[in-house]
Amino acid sequence: MGNFARTGRVILLLLSLLTLCLPTSRAATETLQVGYVPGTGFLEEDRPGHMQGNGYEYMEFLSNFLGVEFTYVPCVNWWEAGAKLARGEIDLLPAMPGDYKTLPFARRTDHVIARFPMELVVQDNFSGGPVKIGTLDYNYPLPSLPKVASEHGFTYELITFNDPTTMKKAFMNHEIDGCVQPLLHPGKKERVLALFDRVSYRLLVRPEAPELFARVNAAQDNLLLNQPNIRNRLNDKYERAKGFPLVLSPAEKAYLQDKKVLRAAVFIKAKPYMSKDSHGNWTGATQALLNQLEKDLDIKVELVETDSLEEITRWLKRGNLDIVADVPCDFSWLNGLGLLPTQSYMDTDFVAVSRHGISLPDKPKVAAVEKMFETDNFIKVTYPEEQIIYYGSWAECFQAVSNGLADLTYAPRAAVPPLIQTAAAYNLSADTETVFRNSISIGVAREADIRLWQILNKEINHLPPRLLSEALNHGSHEHIQQLSPRYLLYHYPLQAATTIFLTMTAIMGIIYYRSRSQRQQLAELERLAYTDRRTQLPNLLALEQNLPHSLLRLQQQTTGSACYVVVLTAHISDFADLYDSELLTRSQLEAANVLNDKDWVLATAAGMDPGELICLCAAVSSQTLAKFIADLLTDFHEQPLTWLGGICPLADTTLELAAQRATLACHYASADTGWVKLWQPQWENE
Incomplete structure (x- = not known):
């Protein structure tokens, strides 16, 4: 028994340890059921398993502050949703329309x-006229509908429907002339005659759940404390981002019919906002905005070209401007210009621009454009006046920083690449962090009709999604197509250096190749000029060219001794013409080789005539030289051809003249008179 007891205790101990080692499971997260009606646009399952919409995103943020998970339950209509809430089948019902009396x-x-x-x-x-207008039986009160009917000139009969699907079907079948519904699908293509009576959406909770009601209220409090702009942000994302319908009142339409032309100036003239292309046409995000105004409002926008803020002010005072595009949305700052801003249609992020790789000093000099909004509201507030240097444009500011006249400047992020290219300031770079943001709007002349200001505010809500962002992206990347050497050098130094090296190498290779080819051609021409064509032996020109060198070498070899120098012409006798040219050439080459082996022969060359050799010879005396030559010609007689020779002392004559005289002496040589003859002066007179 003791052993069994001990064994049991061990088993229990092991089980306890195993239990401690097992992971503990988290407490199950509380789940709440949220009802919704599909098709409203407020909370939708746009594809299987994927929810989206203004209400859905709000509820998901709320769930984290509430500490629960939501399960979304679709309902056929609001009546069914209300019944499920009453029976406790759902816990929350967001966006129940109407006055909640239902x-x-x-x-x-x-x-x-x-x-x-x-x-x-x-x-x-x-x-117009008498019409039938559909409405839902649980819909909101419509106190402004009679006023809308009066303004647009129609009378109406309200036709009540139980759910929006039935009402929409009746509208599509033209059983009713119109219908009233919440603006939850701003991107649809239906004709909207009027907008009126803004109504609120709230969360509904059963009275039987007071604890849940208190928790939801507390969670909404925390949500708004953490995200106070959540409603505006969701409206921008799901409604305004899709483009609101342009709904103008009869008075606003009448104004446009009378106006026809809007005279406009542009405040920001820089890529990608507003600039001229290579054809002289205006392009950019602002031009896209003005084009959209013309299209939507059916008016002509006439652009007044101005170069400065002072010029815009003068035009406004004269009453020659209706609007100014791209102005900051700041009532106080624009009041001094006589402008009234609309709501903003674009945000401009300003970034710091400085020289690449250069640290900023403790008190940097800041280049700024005078009388600009960012200068007045940021730069002057951030830096003391003594550190600010004023210029006439952003491009001038970039050039100043690039040249070291200033250390820093600020510009819109989208405009930085085009400005760097315009100023050729490729040693500049922009910070990635936004320093301050400027909301951009349209400035309307304060003397203009207030209806114009109202129309433009509606038009800004109506702008197509991504109209301005696409125009900005296109304009800010256009500079990439206009690459310059300086751009490549600053942005791609290694690649640029490699390209330059390869280019220079190629150029030097071409120069070397052409130079070598030219040298080879000159060498070939020189060889042809100094070489006999038949035998490839040096000719008389070569002999004459090398004469100073030959005489210098002779002088060095015979220092302190007398030397007798002659020109020898050796010629195959006339009957050699009977032999073929190959035998003649071979005999001439063999004779040249024999001559070049003689110590007393300084140089050998081919003569002008076939079978002729001209030699520069030297010996201590004329008798010795004559003996050498005679012995040589005797040796030549062993060849199948007969050789004759003529000699002329070089003395003070030229080599050419001595060669002519030696050739003349050669003609007087024969078997009868002697194989070699010395030139005689009297032969020239014969």
């Missing part, structure tokens, strides 16, 4: 989830 039992949370205007959608051929 669900008197439900409690509304304190905070609004979102606010949307109601829209009156009409048929494309709508022209």
Whole structure:
């Protein structure tokens, strides 16, 4: 028994240790059921398993502050959603439209989830008169609808529907002339006649769940403390980003019909905002905006070209401008120019620009454009006046920093690459961090009709998605197509150096090849000029060219001794013409080799005539030299051809003249008179 007891205790101990080693499971996360009606655009499953929409994103942020997970339950219509909430099948119902009298039992949370205007959608051929307007039986009150009807000249009969699907079907079948619904699909193509009566969306909770109601209110409080702009951000993302319908009042339409032409100036004239292309046409994001104004408002925008803020001010004071594009959305700053800003249509991020690889001093000199918004509201606030240097444009500021006249400047991020190219300041680089942001709007002349300001605000909401961003991206990357050597050198130093090295190597190779070819050609010409064509022996020109060298060598070899120098012409006798040229050439080459082996022969060359050799000979005396030559010619007689020779002392004559005289002496030589003859002066007179 003792052993069994001990064994049991060991087993229990092991089981305890095993239990401690096993991972503990997390407490299950609380799950709440959230009801929604598909097709509203507020909370949708746009594809299987993927939810999206203004309401969905709000609820997901809220779930983290509430500490729960949401499961979304689709309902056929709001009546079914209300019934499920009453039965406890769902816990929360967001965005229940209407005045909530249809669900008197439900409690509304304190905070609004979102606010949307109601829209009156009409048929494309709508022209007024008595019409039928559809509405939902749980819809919001419509206190402004009579005013809308009066403004647009129609009377109406309200037709009530139980759910939006039935109402939409009746509208598509032209059973009704229009319908009233929340503006939840701003990108749709339907004709919207009017927007009115902004209404709020809240969360509904059952009265039987007071603890949940308190928790949801507290979670919404925390959400708004952490993300106070969540409603505006979601509206921009899901509504404004899609482009609101352009809905103009009859008074606004009348203004445009009378106006026809808007005279406009542009505040920012730099790529990619506004600049001229190679054909002289205006291009850029601002031009895209002005083109869209012309298209949507059916008016002509006439651009007034100005070069400075002072010139814009003068045009405004004269009443010659209606609008100024790309101005900062700052009422106080624009008031001094006589402009009223619209809502912003674009944000411009300013970044710091300095010389690449150069550290900024403790008190940097800042290049700034005088009387610009960013100068007044950031640079002057950040830096003392003594550190600021004013220039006339951003391009001049870039040049100043590039040349070391300033240490730093600020410019819109999108404009930095084109400005670097314009100023050829490729030693500059921009920081990645945004220093300050400037909201851009359209400035409307304060003397203009207020309807113009209202129209432009509506038009900004109506701008197509990505219109300005695509124009900015296209303009800021155009500079890549205009590469310059300085751009490549600064941005791709290794590649540029390699390219330059290879280019120079290729050029030097070409020069060397051409030079070598030219030298070879000259050498070949020189060889041909100094070589006998038949025998490839040096000719008389070569002999004459080398004469100083030969005489110098002779002088060095016979220092202190007398020397007798003659020109010998050796010639095959006339009957040699009977032999073939190959035998003649071979005999001439053999004779030249024999002569070159003689110590007393300084140089040997081919003569002008076939079978002729000319030699420069030297000996201590004329008798010795004559004996050498006679012996030589005797040896030549062993060849099948007969050789004759003529001699002329070089003395003070030229080599050419001595060769002529030696040739003349050779003609007087024969078997009868002697194989070799010395030139005689009287022969020249014969």
